[in-house]
Amino acid sequence: MSVVTPIAGPAAKPAVDPALKKVAQQFEAVFLRQMIGSMRQAKLADDAFGSSATDDFREMADARTADNLAAMGQFGIAQLIERQLAGKGGAK
Template sequence: MKQLKETAKQFEAVFLRQLIGTMRSASLGDGVFDSSSTEQFRDMADARTAEAMAGKGALGVADLLVKQFGARLATTTPKDAAPTPAAPKDEGPAK
């Protein structure tokens, strides 16, 4: 379950990065000081912001994913899981 929560947070961070990037690309024009360097640093800052927002559960996407997939994991029964191989029996000394 811990791995599911971590993966859900990572997914939310990717989603937020895409959202922020799309919002940023919808700007009305280039600034006076815009260059490839400032764009690179802006992208890094956006990624960091997205990770921080996802860590706090800003949109709640991760919580919804955990709720949806956690319910599926909880309903998985041991008989649905792959069988484990049986240990070999000790049949005594070789003949």
């Protein structure tokens, strides 16, 4: 009887704590909101239709955009936070 050894393949991803993932994603969204807000402050021209209502709706749209960008995970900030908080930061 021969023993079959498994072929070494890619390492299985460790289980991710859903709460940690959610918090990391929320932090990324907050970071992106701040970044978008800073870009908005660099006004190059006066807003002809500016009002407090327009500003409020623009802020809500920016927040929604930041949430969507964070959910896509393209920036990698949430993944870095997850690794750091899970103790897998690899820092030396």
